[in-house]
Amino acid sequence: MTNPPAQPPTRSIPISDRRRWEAFWVCVSVSGFTILDISKVNVALPAIETAFGAGSTELQLIVSGYILAFGLVLVPMGRLGDQRSRKSLLLIGLVLFTLSSAACALAGDIWVLLAARLLQGVAAGIQMPQVMGTIQQLFTGRERGTAFGLFGAMIGLATAFGPTIGGLLIAVGGEADGWRWIFWMNVPLFAIAFGLVLWLLPELRRPSRDPVSLDPVGVLLFGVAVVALMLPFLFTTGSPDDAPERWWTLVVFVLFAAAFVAWERGYERRGGSPLITLRLFRVSSFRNGTIIMAAYFTGLPALFLLTTLFLQTGLGVSALHAGMVTIGFALASAVSSWFGGQLVGRFGRPVVVVGLVLVLATVVGLAVTALFIPPAATPWAMAAVMVVGGLGGGMVISPNQTLTLAEIPPVQGGVAGSIGQLGQRVGTAIGTAVGLSLFYATIYRETAEKPALEVYHDAYAIGLMSVALFVAVAFAVALIDMGSRLRRDRSGAGEA
Secondary structure, three states: OOOOOOOOOOOEOOOOHHHHHHHHHHHHHHHHHHHHHHHOOHHHHHHHHHHHOOOHHHHHHHHHHHHHHHHHHHHHHHHHHHHOOHHHHHHHHHHHHHHHHHHHHHOOOHHHHHHHHHHHHHHHHHHHHHHHHHHHHHOOHHHHHHHHHHHHHHHHHHHHHHHHHHHHHHHHHHHHHHHHHHHHOHHHHHHHHHHHHHHHOOOOEOOOOOOOOOOHHHHHHHHHHHHHHHHHHHOOOOOOOOOHHHHHHHHHHHHHHHHHHHHHHHHHHOOOOOOOOHHHHHOHHHHHHHHHHHHHHHHHHHHHHHHHHHHHHHOOOOHHHHHHOOHHHHHHHHHHHHHHHHHHHHHOHHHHHHHHHHHHHHHHHHHHHHHHOOOOOHHHHHHHHHHHHHHHHHHHHHHHHHHHHOOOOHHHHHHHHHHHHHHHHHHHHHHHHHHHHHHHHHHHHHOOOOOHHHHHHHHHHHHHHHHHHHHHHHHHHHHHHHHHHHHHHHHHHHHO
16 A cells, blocks of 8 residues: 655644534534535526526526535645634635625626625635544544544535425525525524634644645646536537537646646645645545545536426426425435444445445436326435435445545645545536536427427436436446455455
């Protein structure tokens, strides 16, 4: 096994067990609120479309723009938190998230809403690496598995309960302005979180006095590469007016991605702190776990978004009832995240493999349900299928998080956790853009040729194909990792 990169010294501050768990629950709450804002906005897209006359590109940017800004800020803020005060950065992120949420709620047109969503994403990117770095530093050994199990349960609950909460707020606030309530909800939640962080979160170590490099060139190259990759999908609607030239941006993506890798390697050789510490990927557990999570999160959020859109726009289900379809996923994932966090120490990667099999089965089951179950019974059947997905999802997130960071020293917890989060957020942005482009392009292409329900069936099924592909990639990498671990264990036993 390749040794992890050399670490700078850390100066930890002792903390009691009680204060550790208080700090943990504060961090978990912040992460839950942050992830909740991704999924609860999904059910608001039809209402926002009606309110502002927004097109498919603008609607995709409301989701993907937030996630992209989130992802681009993660790693620099993770490094800053590793060397400075995580608590201070977390407080800054909470203030910015509160203000930008209020700006979203007050938006008078789609462009103001998009700008405020980008600011929300920046705030989320400041917050999340401080959460990950704090948990990594608070716990070791079996306790870390337990902590990440609880963390995974919260992420699962926030992801799956988001559509239900969003639908409820739209039902209470009305179709015209209910979507604004989704953003107003953040203001008291994040204000309370600010108070809890200020009161309960300790400084875990004395900040370093060494200068911090945030690698602005690396951030710029990476940002251009990701935007170039997403653009052709954001502008794919299925209309004959879609410019074929948009696919040339993929060439820009390849050029800037290559330039980014070359810059990062050279920057690190010159003694700088690159945006992504490529040497971390020499640790096989970190490398494989990061790829698994990136592929998984490229698929799964699109699954929720496509399902709520299909139910609302295709079957005419209310936002509240469309959101409630995911409740079974939320509850099942919370339970299986807890057990998965306990089982991963004993069984390792096979726990993740089993979880991915269940998620793949869920994707297929949802497509079959949409195509063959009568419309009146479809939401109920989908809710049942979602329970299976929740059981699988809980066995993926927290166990994989534990395995990914197992060989990474706590002093690099912020930047390592941020790289993993970066893969998840960028994957979510790309997967959402791909899934929605396939969904809307199919509707546009087939509307004049087929009955409305059949068009939405096709759009949903084709969108789910992209979800299945990304989850299958995660499954393949998990199998490869499991095989390499078995060979390494046998080799170690033979040498002993």
